[in-house]
Every structure is written in C-alpha cells, then in structure tokens.
Amino acid sequence: MRNDETDSHADHLSSTEIEVEAVVEYSEELATMILDQEANGRFQEIDIDDMLALLDRMILEAKGLGSVH
Secondary structure, eight states, X not given: OOHHHHHHHHHTSXXXXXXXXXXXXXXXXXXXXXXXXXXXXXXXXXXXXHHHHHHHHHHHIIIIIOOOO
C-alpha cells in the first residue's frame, strides 16, 4: 500500500477505530500459556531481531538444509 493510501485510510478512521486496530489480540490458549510461564518463572522475553534470526534458522533447518549457524 502506498503512503498516500495509508494516510487517506487513517483520515477516515475515528480515534476509537485507530485504537481498536492497534490492540493486539491473543487466543485464550496463548494467553494461558504465557501467564503459566510467567507464574512459573519460565517466561523469557526475546529481542525481535533475535526472534527473526531464530525463525530464519528454523525455516532453513525445516527445509532440510541441516544445522545452520
């Protein structure tokens, strides 16, 4: 989407609609898993760049390229 399309889309939204779009929703299962891990001291925050690198490695390994470091 071009920037001018994005801007015009935002102009047509009320502040409430913009806030609703910004809300992140989790499934009950994911929320339960996160809360359980937090309660047991096992929840670990991860930097987004580290997460993307981890996902890239996992995808390469899943494609059969073996261990990639």
